[in-house]
Amino acid sequence: MISIATALLCTLVIRSVVSVRGDEECDASAAYSSSGGKICASERGDGYGSHDVIRGEDRMIPIWWNYDIDQLFEDHFDCGQIIYGYDDGHPDDDHDDDYVDGLDDQAVKEQHIKISDPVSETELEKLRYQWEILREKYVREVNIVPIFHEVKLDSATETTGVDGKGGFVDRPRTHGVSAIVVPTRIGDAGPTKGRGVFATAPITKGALVINLDNGSTGLFKVGHSWREFAVSLPREVACNFIEWSWVQTVPPSSVIDEDIRNGLSIFIAFDESNLMNSADWDDVEANVRCGFPPKHEGDDWGPCRFHYHATRDIAAGEELLLNYGDFEEISQQGWVDIGL
Known part of the structure; x- marks a missing residue:
């Protein structure tokens, strides 16, 4: 710890x-x-x-x-050179063009570019592996809140994840639960957004879509603990960890609620919920919202804590969209307040 x-x-x-x-x-x-x-x-x-x-x-x-969060992302890890959506300001560049151009073998070039397709099965498997790495490390070293985590020995021929040299490695699979509790898939959300999360079955208005209270989501209460965790990770995993973390001030559910997650906290999910995009980017209304929906017409939504519900009926194939401002300040002042 x-x-x-x-x-x-x-x-x-x-x-x-x-x-x-x-x-x-x-x-x-x-x-x-x-x-x-x-x-x-x-x-x-x-x-x-x-x-x-x-x-x-x-x-x-x-x-x-x-270092604050921006210095870690920009100075320490230089994440813009390797993370999807940052290289040269083009959201479709997630590979090193100079590296690819320098390769002698045309087949290797094509394979590298093919792997860099952000929603290819290879790239998605790499993301799943990184979520496993983060979840395992969190359970082993931090574990402030209970995380569902178990090892399942799958077939010996199954390969998962990417090692430091870009190849696949055999390892026992570890399994957690997803914060997303409806059927979804990761897909291409377009050139300005990249990856997104899409419904694969109809979702009824008011249905629970995301549950951060089911053992899926890690917690840090001290900024420097989060910083130490980040710098101990492999570079690409660290950059994604920084991208996927968010800071939120959680209101108590009652005057006697002593949940450690209340107040200013840093959260990290270990699943595809990290890839959900903001509705603001498309200038549309979010179809998923933090808090409990009103019971009666005209009532307000409940406070934003750990549950997200559908704001309307969502058809299969639609992208699930949030308003990031529901759970974090647009100014990102929370990162400063927690020491980052």
Whole structure:
């Protein structure tokens, strides 16, 4: 479990900053982070700079120690180069064009581009594997709230996920529950949105669509604990973890409700609910909403906690759309308030 004592040390003041990696000081060509500290560039891959340090007045501390969420995403992991929807500002670019152009074998080029199809079975299986990695690690190291998690030994020939070199690896499958409790599929939501979640059967108005109270969703109460968790992940998994996490101020259900999830919290789901898009992007009304629907005409919706319901009848084939503003501030001030 991540140390709470360690988490409380996240406000160190550094007056004299010299960047080093191990025992070697950086040369004059070292880059500067957006926090103002001079940093040594790390080798890409797992950890992605998690061992780089800066020298404070009386100790060596990781360069990421006080990074906010944007610095982790942009400076530490350079996620825009590898995460779908960010490369060069084009949402359909989720592979490295320079890397592909540099390959000698045309068949390998075509295979790489084919794999980079965001809704190909290979890419979807990679996402499932990353959700497994995150869920396993959360259960093992954090586990503030109960997560449904079990290992099932499937056939020996089944392969899951992607190793660090881009190939598939044999491993026992671990299974959790999905926050989405209606039949859905992941599909292509168009060039401006990328992946989306689509109904595969009709959904009745008022039906429960997402249940974050069923052992599907992890919780962090301290920003630095979330930060430590992020930097310990392989690069691509870390970037997706940052993208999939959200901060929410959960109202108590009653005056005697002492649920640890109440108040300002960071949440992370380990399933395809992470891929649901915002209705605002299409300038349409959301068909899924956080809170309980009104019992009578004219009544208000219940407060946004852990349940999302259909706002109208949804046909099979329709994309499920939320309003992100239902559960997080558009200003993202919550990330600042929780220390990120």
